[in-house]
Amino acid sequence: MSNAVYDIITSTHLNYHQKLNNLCHEAENTLNVLELPEKFKYFYEYGALCDMNEGNAPYRPRYVMVDFEKFVRQGSKFLRIDPPKNLDELLWALEVLYTYIPSITTKPVYLGNIDLLIDPFLEGMTDEEILPRLERFLGFCDRVIANAYSHANIGPKATRAGRLLLQLEAKLQLEVPNLSLKYDPDITPDDFAEQAILCSLKCGNPAICNHKAHKDTYSFDYGISSCYNILPLRGGAYTLSRLVLPRLAKMAKSVDDFMDNLLPEACQALGEYMNARVSFLVEKSGFFQSDFLAQEGLVERERFVGMYGIAGLCDCVNLLLADKGQRYGNSKEADDLADRIMTYVQNFVANFPAKYSEIAGGHFLLHAQAGLATDEGVTSGVRIVVGDEPANLLDHLRHSARFHRFFPTGCSDIFPFDSTAERNPAALLDIVKGAFQIGDKYCAFYGADGDMVRITGYLVKKSDLEKYDRGEVVLQDNVINGSSNYKLNRLQDRKVQSV
Amino acid sequence: MLTAPINKILPYSVVDGPGNRVAIFVQKCNIHCAYCHNPETQNLCSGCGACVEGCPAGALKMEQGRVVWDEKLCCGCDRCIKVCPNHASPKVTPMTAQQVFAKVCESIPFIRGITVSGGECGLYPEFLMELFRLAHTKGLSCLMDSNGTIDLSRYPELMEICDGVMLDVKSWKEETFRQLTGSGNEVVKKNLKYLADSEKLTEVRIVCLPGMVDAEDCILGISRTLSGEQIRRLPLKLIRFRHFGVKGALENHPSPDLAYMQGLEALARAQGFEKILIL
The missing domain is CATH 3.30.70.20 (Alpha-Beta Plaits)
Incomplete structure (x- = not known):
């Protein structure tokens, strides 16, 4: 331990806040307070089960989805903030609150449906009065939060605030906030959706979320946090842990051994581990008992879920069928096996009793986990590995729809486009409409020639990756994760969609 | 069964009309443009x-x-x-409208329509009618991408079910047109007026190449031919010549610079065009 601490303290590659976060992590990991199931330890050794480096002693939920509308209505006693009466007061109040929202990253991962929060305060103001204020607000997110897991939502309806935010996004080229448009063709007008798509080709933001597919996930409204987690508002996720399927596949003697022995054991062990983690957080950590967010009703314990993640379905199937040369995304046999694996996991999760999971009917919910910085040979969630993407984008989207269906709490694809697409955002919108109609849940576009690149679901600038790789200190936290992920997953080789 | 020689079917294209469309390229053209970027589609x-x-x-x-x-x-x-x-090209397949339609259906629900390009699609009016009727059963809009040298007013039934034509106005002066394509352009001008008056003119394109193409005269000629309101609503694409795919004298010819294109744009704007795109 002491070496790790010494290395953090003396690093010339981390900024002050990054050092502080890493030191916190080391301190937390001096404890061993979770009752870990033996089988979990066993699979953990092989890397087949993964705790996402959440730390040994959870003292805050992984993702907190503050009910910002409620905050705007009631203000906060703890923060001594009255309900805002004008745009300046609103933006200031949000900025203050943001700095007090905990998460696994130490920064807020959900910033609210910001267009709907802002829009009521724009009456009587000109664009010239509004734009510099919104620019400073976005600048606060980018420079002070400085963490690209921080996610703001817009839509599904078009608002003046939404349009102005998109206008600024395209101009400012910011990694933070990460931005998603909740899109529903019955609610979102085409011109607004086209503005969003054109914006994404220019700066990577926003990604497009299938609102119809997600709006009834919970008995309460949802928000999108971090790398596309669909979570209940005024709640969030206690934890996200995952099955790393290819590492489990490496332990298997055969497909049957994988399906009949390893997968059931690993699923059970992960469920038990997550229950141990959630129990400590709820019963011992004091978060839900003492944090002002809980005390003031901005979050409610009953609206939290545990996210049961899977990663690397593609690599898992490719390993299991290596002797036959059948590959996920390109072979019926491979895709059918993938479907069988996911069907098993889905049934397991639907039946496994999860503690403190009222909002999800007493169970965990499946999530297609998009990756860790250190993942090698583990493709995000159920995505097709880079290099194996189908030649026809429509085939790719059909494949995605088949596997997105398993995941209520987030599953996504990322597509870089060449610059031709900018001429006709309506065409990309047609593709999105088709994709969502057949069940795709989420897609993100970016311009292949631009500086911005989407890693697992967050944005970084290629120029920042180069800077960090030269040994320089960087402002944005995600550059550190992005640097290794970009290389390990060969993201520079993603198939550029040319249309 | 009636067939058309099909060179290629793109399952999705963002550059062949409004929104995302299946683009179908028929083989054979009745003119031979010096700047043709897919000359392999000209002959059988x-x-x-x-x-x-x-x-x-x-x-x-x-x-x-x-x-x-x-x-x-x-x-x-x-x-x-x-x-x-x-x-x-040897890679051409004679296909019935039914067979082409089956390929189109593979792209549903990701498309809003189809565009038939070429070659010259106007050489196959009966095939187009059959294909468009089938496509309309799926709610798809049907566009023709045409060089305008076939008198479309002679096919009222086709024009009834065709949702629009993307028309090339390659040059305005007869002599220039002849030099460029080996044929005359009287019919193109007739089609321009006919299509605009029957509200079937989806867009007009000019491939710009100073010395070979009188783009300025095209812009002025189009604006004299159509009404002010028609001009205001008409999307005008000013396409920079690019040598990719071109065979013959122009195969290494440079593209016009942006300043030239912006000059054309200004001229078009002065004539009342509002939807101008430089490509």
Whole structure:
């Protein structure tokens, strides 16, 4: 331990806040307070089960989805903030609150449906009065939060605030906030959706979320946090842990051994581990008992879920069928096996009793986990590995729809486009409409020639990756994760969609 | 069964009309533009066999005086197209409207329509009618991408079910047009007016190449031919000549610079065009 601490303290590659976060992590990991199931330890050794480096002693939920509308209505006693009466007061109040929202990253991962929060305060103001204020607000997110897991939502309806935010996004080229448009063709007008798509080709933001597919996930409204987690508002996720399927596949003697022995054991062990983690957080950590967010009703314990993640379905199937040369995304046999694996996991999760999971009917919910910085040979969630993407984008989207269906709490694809697409955002919108109609849940576009690149679901600038790789200190936290992920997953080789 | 020779079907295209569309390229053209970027679509295969010998994938063979192409073996290197002395391609399949429609259906629900390009699609009016009728059963809009040299007013039934025509106005002066294409442009001008008046003119394109194309005269000529309101609503695409795919005298010719294109844009704007796109 002491070496790790010494290395953090003396690093010339981390900024002050990054050092502080890493030191916190080391301190937390001096404890061993979770009752870990033996089988979990066993699979953990092989890397087949993964705790996402959440730390040994959870003292805050992984993702907190503050009910910002409620905050705007009631203000906060703890923060001594009255309900805002004008745009300046609103933006200031949000900025203050943001700095007090905990998460696994130490920064807020959900910033609210910001267009709907802002829009009521724009009456009587000109664009010239509004734009510099919104620019400073976005600048606060980018420079002070400085963490690209921080996610703001817009839509599904078009608002003046939404349009102005998109206008600024395209101009400012910011990694933070990460931005998603909740899109529903019955609610979102085409011109607004086209503005969003054109914006994404220019700066990577926003990604497009299938609102119809997600709006009834919970008995309460949802928000999108971090790398596309669909979570209940005024709640969030206690934890996200995952099955790393290819590492489990490496332990298997055969497909049957994988399906009949390893997968059931690993699923059970992960469920038990997550229950141990959630129990400590709820019963011992004091978060839900003492944090002002809980005390003031901005979050409610009953609206939290545990996210049961899977990663690397593609690599898992490719390993299991290596002797036959059948590959996920390109072979019926491979895709059918993938479907069988996911069907098993889905049934397991639907039946496994999860503690403190009222909002999800007493169970965990499946999530297609998009990756860790250190993942090698583990493709995000159920995505097709880079290099194996189908030649026809429509085939790719059909494949995605088949596997997105398993995941209520987030599953996504990322597509870089060449610059031709900018001429006709309506065409990309047609593709999105088709994709969502057949069940795709989420897609993100970016311009292949631009500086911005989407890693697992967050944005970084290629120029920042180069800077960090030269040994320089960087402002944005995600550059550190992005640097290794970009290389390990060969993201520079993603198939550029040319249309 | 009525067929048309089909060169290629793109399952999705963002550059062939509004929104995302299946683009269908028919083989054969009635003119021969010097700047044609897919000259291999101009003629039907003459069966000379020049391409067969060197095919690296063995996908071409002679059978009863005709070149036969095996799509499954084809590696897509396009060598056959490069060596063809006849501005043709062996990779052309005669297809019925029904067969083309089956390919179109594979792209539903990701598309809003189809565009038939070429070659010159106006050479196959009956095929188009059949295809468009089928496409309309799926709610797809149907566009023609045409060089305008076939008098479309002679096909009122086709124009009734065609949702719009993307029209090339390649040059305005008869002599310039003839030099560029080997044919006259009286019919193009007639089509321009006819399509605009019958509200079937989806867009007008000019490929811009100073010295070869009188783009300025085109802009002025179009604006004199149509009403102010028609001009205001008409999308005008000013396309920079690019040498990619071009065979013959222009195959290494440079593209016009942006300043020239912006000059054209300003001229068009002065004539009342509002929807101008430089490509």
